[in-house]
Every structure is written in C-alpha cells, then in structure tokens.
Amino acid sequence: MTCREAIEKLAEYLDADLTPEVLQQIDVHLEICAPCRAYVATYGKTRELVAKVRRMELPEDVKTRLRAFLVGHIAHTK
Amino acid sequence: MDGEVDDLSLLERLHAGDCGALEVLMGRYAARVHRLARGITRNAADAEEVVQDVFMTIYRKGESFEGRSALGSWIYRVTINAALNKRHGKRHEVETSIEEHLPGFDASGHRQGDLTYVLADWSQNPEAALLSEETRALLNRAIDSLPDHYRAVLVLRDVEDLPNAEIAEAIGESVASVKSRVHRARMALREQLTRHLGPRA
Numbered sequence: 711m712t713c714r715e716a717i718e719k720l721a722e723y724l725d726a727d728l729t730p731e732v733l734q735q736i737d738v739h740l741e742i743c744a745p746c747r748a749y750v751a752t753y754g755k756t757r758e759l760v761a762k763v764r765r766m767e768l769p770e771d772v773k774t775r776l777r778a779f780l781v782g783h784i785a786h787t788k
Numbered sequence: 789m790d791g792e793v794d795d796l797s798l799l800e801r802l803h804a805g806d807c808g809a810l811e812v813l814m815g816r817y818a819a820r821v822h823r824l825a826r827g828i829t830r831n832a833a834d835a836e837e838v839v840q841d842v843f844m845t846i847y848r849k850g851e852s853f854e855g856r857s858a859l860g861s862w863i864y865r866v867t868i869n870a871a872l873n874k875r876h877g878k879r880h881e882v883e884t885s886i887e888e889h890l891p892g893f894d895a896s897g898h899r900q901g902d903l904t905y906v907l908a909d910w911s912q913n914p915e916a917a918l919l920s921e922e923t924r925a926l927l928n929r930a931i932d933s934l935p936d937h938y939r940a941v942l943v944l945r946d947v948e949d950l951p952n953a954e955i956a957e958a959i960g961e962s963v964a965s966v967k968s969r970v971h972r973a974r975m976a977l978r979e980q981l982t983r984h985l986g987p988r989a
Contacts, residue, residue, distance in 0.1 A: 712897030721971040745899040748909035749891070749978075752986075755911035756978040757946050759918060763927050764827065764947045768819040772836050776818060777810070779840050780847065784805050 711739040713746050720753055795859040799850035813846065817860070820948055821867050827943035828871035830932045838870045845870075857957060864950075864958035868940055875936060886935060889976035908986030923984065930980040934973055941966050942973040 716739045722728045723736050740747050768776075793812060801809035818839060825838035845866050853862055892900040899906045910918075917923070931939060937959075944955045945966070952970070956963045 712893070713899045714893045714897035717891060717975075718971075721967060721974070743899075745906040748907050749899070751909050751911035752982060753974060753978050755918070756974055756981055759923075759927055759981070760931065760942065760946045760974075760977065761949075762919060763924050764823060764931070764943065766819075766823065768822050768839075772822065772839065773814070773818065775836070776814065776839055776843060780810055780843055781807055783844065784807065784810070784847065787805075 711735045713739075713743060713749075716740070716743070716746050717749060720750065723750075724754060724757075796853075796855050799846070799853060799859070802847055803851040810843075810847075814843070817846075817863055818843070820860075821863060823947055824864065824867050824940065824943050825871045827931070827939050827947070828868065828936060829874050834874045835871075838867065838874055841870045842867050858954070861954055861958045864944065864955075865960070868959060871940075872936060886938060886972055886976045889979040890972065891975060891979065904987040905982070908982055910982065910985035913985060918985070923981070926984050927977065927981065930977050934976060938969050938973040938976075941969045945970045946974070 716723075716736050719728060719732065719736060723733065726733065728736075740750060795813075795816075798809045798813050802813060821842050822835055822839050825842070826832065826835040829835050829838060842863065846863065853859065894900045931942065934942065940959065941955055944950045944958065945952070950958075952963050952966045955966045959966070
C-alpha cells in the first residue's frame with residue numbers, strides 16, 4: 711500500500727468503516743511509514759479541534775430575539 | 789428531560805400556537821441550526837436571520853411534515869437552503885480552491901515534500917496551545933474559506949456528529965460524495981494547521 715492509498719482511506723480507517731483486510735493493510739503501512747503516522751495523528755486532531763472550536767451553544771441574546779420573534783408572530787396569526 | 793415528547797406531536801402543538809412546544813423545539817434544534825447557518829453564511833447577523841427563517845418555516849410548514857424522514861434531516865435541509873440563499877451573490881468573497889491544500893505525493897504514491905514538514909506531528913502539543921486565540925482564529929478562517937458545500941458537510945459531520953447517511957439525506961447527495969467532501973475538507977484544514985503549528989522550531 712502507498713501513502714496515497716492509505717491517506718485516501720483515512721476517514722473510513724478512523725471510523726473502522728473498512729473490511730478487516732484493508733484495515734490491516736493500513737496498519738501495516740503505518741508501522742513502516744512515519745510521515746503517514748504523523749498524518750493520521752494530525753488529521754484526527756484536526757477533526758477534534760474543528761468540533762471544539764465550532765461546537766458553541768446558541769448565544770443567549772440570539773435565543774431571546776428568536777423567542778420574541780416567534781412568539782410575536784404566533785400571537786399575531788392566531 | 790424532553791426526550792419522551794416526539795417531534796411530530798411537538799409540531800402539531802406548535803402549529804396550534806403552543807409556545808411550550810416552541811421552547812422544546814428550540815431546545816432541541818436552535819443551537820444546531822445556528823451552528824450550521826453560521827458555518828455556511830460565515831456571518832453572525834446572517835446566521836441569526838437564517839435561524840429565524842428556519843423556525844418560521846417549522847411553524848408554518850411543520851404540520852405538513854409527515855415524518856417519512858427524521859425531523860432533524862428536514863430541518864438541516866431547510867437550514868442549508870436558507871443559508872445558501874443568504875450567501876447568494878457573496879460566493880467569491882474569501883473562498884479558495886481546496887486543491888492547493890491537499891497533500892502531495894510523488895509518482896510512486898509516497899508523501900512528497902520537505903521531510904521536517906511531512907514528519908511534523910503537532911497532535912501532542914499542549915491543549916492550551918492548540919486552542920490558543922491565534923490557532924482558533926486561523927482554524928475559523930480556514931473553515932470559512934472552504935467552498936460552501938464542503939463547509940456544510942464538515943459542520944454536519946464533525947461539529948454535529950451526524951452519520952454520513954443522514955448528511956447525504958439532508959443535502960440530497962450520495963454517501964460517497966459526503967465522505968469525499970468531509971475527507972477533503974479535513975485534509976485542507978490539517979494542511980493549514982500544520983503550516984501554522986509544525987514543524988516545531
């Protein structure tokens with residue numbers, strides 16, 4: 711397996727969404743390939759950082775305005 | 789909690805003007821709609837308008853929602869359409885080609901590039917450094933500069949943690965296409981983080 715083939719399957723590798731044979735081929739490649747080990751580690755961390763940076767709650771002021779907007783509309787149309 | 793009340797009966801109650809049902813639906817979906825809308829519009833004011841538009845659609849058209857798919861998927865679909873409409877005409881602002889941020893390979897399919905760069909592993913850097921203001925700002929800019937359809941699937945997969953099949957249903961594309969976009973988006977972000985964080989000096 712080449713680096714290109716291993717990296718192409720990386721998302722599925724991390725989800726274990728591959729046949730056991732392919733998972734094993736990637737594991738074997740990672741054992742001998744330091745650049746791909748670094749790639750897997752930093753790719754996985756990128757995924758974590760995206761979630762941490764973007765997983766914010768609805769700001770209270772936005773929630774308050776949304777509620778007022780909808781309650782006003784519901785009262786008006788009833 | 790509100791787990792026992794199903795979405796369909798909440799929609800019926802909302803349509804009848806029950807503000808308690810509105811609160812539960814807001815609790816379940818407003819933050820998710822806002823994150824996705826913010827991800828696509830890249831702008832807090834537009835994202836807020838999209839959230840209001842989406843909840844208005846839920847109020848007006850929710851009663852005709854027949855439950856053939858999950859309400860969440862329908863809401864995501866409505867959100868994506870509303871957010872893309874809001875983006876209409878602003879498409880070329882900061883978008884960059886994703887190709888320039890994909891990894892390079894030589895003719896035999898092995899990683900190509902400066903060895904200190906391809907070996908750079910910043911994944912074990914201290915969390916405080918990985919989540920510093922500077923790195924957050926860089927990552928936010930990198931996400932914002934992804935093409936629209938990459939941003940939407942990235943948010944649904946990595947922020948909302950939806951399965952690929954549910955994202956495919958929400959955006960009306962194949963699972964293979966969703967997987968490919970998520971993977972390319974992550975690779976593009978990883979490349980930009982690596983340029984910023986590694987190789988370590």
